[in-house]
Amino acid sequence: MSAEEFHELHEHAEHAAHDRSMAPVSLTMAILAVLVAVVSLLGHRTHTEEVVLQNKVSDQWAYYQAKNIRRHTDELFADLVSVMATNNAQKAEQSREKYQKEADRYRDDQKEIDAEAKKLEQETRLVRRRADRFDLAEVFLEVGLVVTSITLLSGKRFFWYSGIVLGVAGVVVASTALLVR
Numbered sequence: 001m002s003a004e005e006f007h008e009l010h011e012h013a014e015h016a017a018h019d020r021s022m023a024p025v026s027l028t029m030a031i032l033a034v035l036v037a038v039v040s041l042l043g044h045r046t047h048t049e050e051v052v053l054q055n056k057v058s059d060q061w062a063y064y065q066a067k068n069i070r071r072h073t074d075e076l077f078a079d080l081v082s083v084m085a086t087n088n089a090q091k092a093e094q095s096r097e098k099y100q101k102e103a104d105r106y107r108d109d110q111k112e113i114d115a116e117a118k119k120l121e122q123e124t125r126l127v128r129r130r131a132d133r134f135d136l137a138e139v140f141l142e143v144g145l146v147v148t149s150i151t152l153l154s155g156k157r158f159f160w161y162s163g164i165v166l167g168v169a170g171v172v173v174a175s176t177a178l179l180v181r
Contacts, residue, residue: 043134140170
């Protein structure tokens, strides 16, 4: 919540002080403002977690690619040694086997790295969905706060009730973010 929004809420609260029938509206606005702050913080933290996970995914795929390059290099050397003319066939065969074993080891390593990268991608998608829910909840709560504040200007309780409904919707959406699996 920005300083301007806070100042505006403060002005609305002062206005409500002159009309005691608006005290519940002011209280509702204060509660909605706190809920906006909490959900906004949760959303920001969740988006940060998403970025960190996405970096881990990128690192994992880069690691996979490095193993892939090493595997291809070893396969190339193994192929090259097998077709080279040499005076020592036994030494050439030992070199070919050495490079082929390395290539096989890198292939096995890649399977594990691939599985880990895919697991991290899935976790990133989950965190993104959770962050999106917090963002949507924040929208509901902010709109509820604004609609509720219209009650202070218009004196019509319809806006207060509408703001409460939007606030409840925001809380429900925020709660579902915690249930995302």
